[in-house]
Amino acid sequence: MHLRISSSIMFDILLLSSLSVTELQFPPGISSSDSEKEQNGTTTPRPEAGNSSLVFAVNGEKFEVATIDPSTTLLQFLRNHTRFKSVKLSCGEGGCGACVVMLSKYNPVLDQVEDFSVSSCLTLLCSVNGCSITTSDGLGNSKDGFHPIHQRFAGFHASQCGYCTPGMCMSFFAALTQAEKANRPEPPPGFSKLTVVEAEKAIAGNLCRCTGYRPIADACKSFAADVDLEDLGLNSFWRKGEPKEVKLRRLPLYSPDGRFSRFPEFLRLRLKSAKILHLESKSWYSPTTLEELKSFLDSNMIEDDMRTRLVVGNTGMGYYKELDNYDRYIDLKYVPELSTIRKNHQGIEIGAAMTISKVISCLKEEGNVNYSSDRKQVLEKLAGHMEKIASGFIRNSASIGGNLVMAQRKSFPSDIATILLAVGSVVSITTGHKLESLTLEEFLARPPMDSRSVLLSVHIPSLKPKGSGNSNESSSKLIFETYRAAPRPLGNALPYLNAAFLADVLPQVNGLIVNDIQLAFGVYGTKHATRARKVEEYLSGKILTASVLYEAVKLVKVAVIPEAGTSHAAYRTSLAVSFLFQFLFPFVNVGSAIFGGVSNGFTGNSLEDSSENHKNNSLRQWASPKLLSSAKQEVKSSKEYYPVGEPMTKSGAALQASGEAVYVDDIPSPPNCLYGAFIYSTKPLAKVKGVELESNNLQSGVAALISYKDIPEGGENVGSMTTLGFEPLFADELTRCAGEPIAFVVAETQKSADLAAKSALVEYDTENLDPPILTVEEAVERSSFFEVPSFLYPTQVGDFSKGMAEADHQILSAEVKLGSQYYFYMETQTALAVPDEDNCILVYSSTQSAEHMHHTIGKCLGIPDHNVRVVTRRVGGAFGGKLMRSMPVSIINMQIKFFLNVFIAYALSLSYFAAIQSGLVYVR
Numbered sequence: 070m071h072l073r074i075s076s077s078i079m080f081d082i083l084l085l086s087s088l089s090v091t092e093l094q095f096p097p098g099i100s101s102s103d104s105e106k107e108q109n110g111t112t113t114p115r116p117e118a119g120n121s122s123l124v125f126a127v128n129g130e131k132f133e134v135a136t137i138d139p140s141t142t143l144l145q146f147l148r149n150h151t152r153f154k155s156v157k158l159s160c161g162e163g164g165c166g167a168c169v170v171m172l173s174k175y176n177p178v179l180d181q182v183e184d185f186s187v188s189s190c191l192t193l194l195c196s197v198n199g200c201s202i203t204t205s206d207g208l209g210n211s212k213d214g215f216h217p218i219h220q221r222f223a224g225f226h227a228s229q230c231g232y233c234t235p236g237m238c239m240s241f242f243a244a245l246t247q248a249e250k251a252n253r254p255e256p257p258p259g260f261s262k263l264t265v266v267e268a269e270k271a272i273a274g275n276l277c278r279c280t281g282y283r284p285i286a287d288a289c290k291s292f293a294a295d296v297d298l299e300d301l302g303l304n305s306f307w308r309k310g311e312p313k314e315v316k317l318r319r320l321p322l323y324s325p326d327g328r329f330s331r332f333p334e335f336l337r338l339r340l341k342s343a344k345i346l347h348l349e350s351k352s353w354y355s356p357t358t359l360e361e362l363k364s365f366l367d368s369n370m371i372e373d374d375m376r377t378r379l380v381v382g383n384t385g386m387g388y389y390k391e392l393d394n395y396d397r398y399i400d401l402k403y404v405p406e407l408s409t410i411r412k413n414h415q416g417i418e419i420g421a422a423m424t425i426s427k428v429i430s431c432l433k434e435e436g437n438v439n440y441s442s443d444r445k446q447v448l449e450k451l452a453g454h455m456e457k458i459a460s461g462f463i464r465n466s467a468s469i470g471g472n473l474v475m476a477q478r479k480s481f482p483s484d485i486a487t488i489l490l491a492v493g494s495v496v497s498i499t500t501g502h503k504l505e506s507l508t509l510e511e512f513l514a515r516p517p518m519d520s521r522s523v524l525l526s527v528h529i530p531s532l533k534p535k536g537s538g539n540s541n542e543s544s545s546k547l548i549f550e551t552y553r554a555a556p557r558p559l560g561n562a563l564p565y566l567n568a569a570f571l572a573d574v575l576p577q578v579n580g581l582i583v584n585d586i587q588l589a590f591g592v593y594g595t596k597h598a599t600r601a602r603k604v605e606e607y608l609s610g611k612i613l614t615a616s617v618l619y620e621a622v623k624l625v626k627v628a629v630i631p632e633a634g635t636s637h638a639a640y641r642t643s644l645a646v647s648f649l650f651q652f653l654f655p656f657v658n659v660g661s662a663i664f665g666g667v668s669n670g671f672t673g674n675s676l677e678d679s680s681e682n683h684k685n686n687s688l689r690q691w692a693s694p695k696l697l698s699s700a701k702q703e704v705k706s707s708k709e710y711y712p713v714g715e716p717m718t719k720s721g722a723a724l725q726a727s728g729e730a731v732y733v734d735d736i737p738s739p740p741n742c743l744y745g746a747f748i749y750s751t752k753p754l755a756k757v758k759g760v761e762l763e764s765n766n767l768q769s770g771v772a773a774l775i776s777y778k779d780i781p782e783g784g785e786n787v788g789s790m791t792t793l794g795f796e797p798l799f800a801d802e803l804t805r806c807a808g809e810p811i812a813f814v815v816a817e818t819q820k821s822a823d824l825a826a827k828s829a830l831v832e833y834d835t836e837n838l839d840p841p842i843l844t845v846e847e848a849v850e851r852s853s854f855f856e857v858p859s860f861l862y863p864t865q866v867g868d869f870s871k872g873m874a875e876a877d878h879q880i881l882s883a884e885v886k887l888g889s890q891y892y893f894y895m896e897t898q899t900a901l902a903v904p905d906e907d908n909c910i911l912v913y914s915s916t917q918s919a920e921h922m923h924h925t926i927g928k929c930l931g932i933p934d935h936n937v938r939v940v941t942r943r944v945g946g947a948f949g950g951k952l953m954r955s956m957p958v959s960i961i962n963m964q965i966k967f968f969l970n971v972f973i974a975y976a977l978s979l980s981y982f983a984a985i986q987s988g989l990v991y992v993r
């Protein structure tokens with residue numbers, strides 16, 4: 070089955086003159102059917118597909134996959150086997166949102182479809198069996214009409230390079246879909262049921278490196294039922310001060326069509342009758358009972374050295390990038406014991422495969438039930454803390470169990486382990502036929518779980534004050550708080566330190582007695598979260614006074630000591646101190662008369678009711694902000710340089726939002742395309758004696774290993790042209806810095822290339838070499854300087870001596886140190902090299918400097934510059950990082966083309982030989 074590619078992609082394809090790649094072909098085993106596409110709500114269901122193939126829908130089209138490597142991600146499938154290229158690959162770790170899609174899944178228990186955003190770079194394809202996927206190019210396009218989300222992103226100037234925009238649109242669309250399905254009052258015409266706060270939060274976790282978030286947030290808020298249009302920033306729809314009706318008329322119309330979920334009927338029909346995917350041949354198992362799961366894990370299945378991976382959301386791969394192949398995957402989502410939440414008077418039992426998002430909703434719901442304020446505040450605070458974990462599109466697939474297992478097995482810096490430790494949670498695990506129940510503390514302290522053990526559930530006990538029911542101590546109360554300090558306070562960043570404190574306190578006339586206290590600290594450079602037992606013991610039974618708090622703080626300094634080698638060790642300890650101080654200080658010397666007011670403020674209730682104003686001030690920080698941001702913008706424009714300064718929609722912005730805009734990596738890989746990965750130096754200064762690939766890699770699709778020795782005759786070892794001269798493409802006999810490319814592996818797939826590069830063995834020799842220069846100071850000391858071209862010499866501006874003499878304040882000496890910086894361009898460095906006739910070459914590159922690239926390629930390959938054609942249509946973010954650093958990527962591609970012509974002639978590989986004959990060897 071062939072898929073035609075969309076018109077804008079066609080344009081680029083036509084540029085590949087020697088190619089006739091106008092169709093995208095599925096590999097054997099994959100088919101797509103337009104005939105099954107839902108049209109006007111009617112469907113043509115097909116005969117039951119059986120359970121030996123994956124069936125899912127992308128933008129309404131049915132896909133059926135009979136054979137696939139189970140480690141294939143949804144993103145890889147969408148980008149390599151469908152025409153839907155709006156799904157972008159950037160970080161590949163769940164950290165940026167460029168790859169976000171909406172997943173719609175039928176919940177047979179509730180008989181309803183659930184829609185939520187997920188990161189397709191971490192979602193495994195096999196796990197979307199029976200699901201429907203919506204991408205930004207599925208919402209609308211230039212031919213059929215853009216979706217109002219695309220149009221408003223364009224009109225609010227919310228898309229600069231556009232690489233992040235389709236992902237933003239999908240995060241927002243998923244939130245919109247959920248809100249429309251909610252049981253809420255009908256919004257005014259033209260608006261959605263979303264609130265301004267929800268609209269803003271919908272895109273939290275989607276990173277943009279160019280635009281700035283205000284226009285993006287404004288585009289989203291323009292859909293909210295409670296928005297004040299006057300608050301929205303500069304846009305190309307209306308001018309400030311125009312009446313609301315005019316503004317509304319000019320906004321691209323949004324009207325929910327009632328078909329909120331994009332879940333085709335054929336999937337619903339199939340799911341209602343079909344069982345779960347059971348792809349034994351492809352080593353993807355979806356057990357539906359605990360017994361079945363146990364039998365899969367049975368010894369005879371793993372004895373034969375097969376590598377088995379239990380999987381739920383697969384988001385753990387975002388942190389622990391594993392390139393190695395597993396022999397079998399076991400999906401835990403369909404085992405009822407792992408996928409249910411049970412609540413009773415003893416507490417909440419959460420199945421280990423429950424997603425963090427679902428657990429948050431459950432805790433919030435429980436918090437709303439008419440429980441005691443003690444229980445309510447604990448549940449609300451747990452939920453509030455969990456909302457700061459990762460981003461919505463990660464929490465929607467990441468499981469509680471996965472998080473705890475990572476914390477237990479690999480010392481993952483978990484928030485969940487810390488906060489659940491403080492409330493005395495208990496876990497259930499099964500190993501073979503043995504079922505165990507143990508405290509979370511015991512679980513974390515155990516040696517890493519083996520691969521046959523399964524975490525079944527975690528139980529959060531119903532917390533009651535110790536004094537309840539006892540007339541003497543009836544006023545005993547619980548206070549609970551959680552903390553985390555992270556580079557981004559509202560989420561999407563792992564913490565430097567987290568903590569959760571639960572105290573049972575008894576207000577007395579002369580102060581507060583600490584009946585009992587549980588202090589959990591995590592992520593401070595220990596293997597796992599721990600309780601500060603000595604501090605707990607010290608505080609228990611004491612009346613909270615300043616001196617008691619002072620002693621407790623001193624004990625924390627000794628208890629929270631990061632292990633040797635932990636970064637920011639002193640900072641982490643000081644954070645622990647400040648968290649405990651923040652927790653207890655409001656209650657120091659607080660007697661029963663004012664306790665109620667203070668604890669009200671503490672739990673985020675009306676601060677105004679509290680009796681002590683100074684206490685209130687210190688408590689205000691707990692009240693969570695309603696809006697993430699708020700600002701006022703006043704723009705004055707003048708006609709002096711008209712049309713400069715006019716808010717005009719950027720041409721192509723809607724194309725970017727819908728994903729029609731073509732970036733280099735969107736150009737489909739032609740047949741026989743090869744992929745590559747660099748082998749980098751791990752030593753800053755060393756002789757490279759040899760590079761070898763592991764023998765198994767040589768058999769698994771590796772086509773070549775090239776190094777500086779393979780620079781073509783007449784060419785030079787140059788990889789980029791900088792203001793300080795040319796830089797080498799490869800380290801020759803000597804590496805000059807860690808991270809310098811030593812060699813390049815070329816393989817049939819990106820995965821084979823990455824695996825081979827990762828496991829390559831490089832032999833170094835540092836004998837008789839001076840120590841490397843690692844700092845500027847050392848360079849100065851050893852007189853090691855770059856030769857600076859004269860045009861970069863500093864020039865005198867003004868009269869320095871006079872200025873200094875007249876200055877009110879003089880800086881006599883100062884030192885400024887700038888560390889290294891990671892560019893984090895959203896679109897990675899990409900190039901596609903296409904051989905052309907007569908020793909010419911065409912390269913598509915995401916470069917900011919086509920002219921320098923052009924010259925450097927010619928020099929490296931020893932061919933005239935005019936034999937090289939460089940095409941750059943658009944660049945997905947660059948920030949200067951694609952001026953020089955894009956060159957090696959492109960040059961290496963050219964070089965491979967030249968090199969492989971020789972190499973293949975010797976190797977006589979049939980496929981390559983055929984490729985050479987037709988001149989079709991492509992290297993990405």
Ligand SMILES: Cc1cc2nc3c(=O)[nH]c(=O)nc-3n(C[C@H](O)[C@H](O)[C@H](O)COP(=O)(O)OP(=O)(O)OC[C@H]3O[C@@H](n4cnc5c(N)ncnc54)[C@H](O)[C@@H]3O)c2cc1C
Nearest residue numbers: 163379381382383384385387459467468471472483484524
């Ligand atoms: C971008 C990003 C940011 C994050 N930020 C935070 C953060 O700020 N704080 C925080 O605490 N966490 C954070 N996380 C971690 C996240 O919570 C975990 O990745 C997630 O909960 C793991 O769940 P999963 O279902 O995806 O696990 P998977 O990836 O499917 O599995 C993870 C591991 O656990 C094993 N496993 C899973 N379930 C079980 C089970 N029931 N029994 C036995 N083994 C099992 C798997 O075999 C695998 O080894 C972040 C993750 C990402 C990707």
Ligand code: FES
Nearest residue numbers: 159161163166190
């Ligand atoms: S590419 Fe998936 S989140 Fe960044």
Ligand code: FES
Nearest residue numbers: 229230231277278
């Ligand atoms: S527009 Fe968002 S990354 Fe460039």
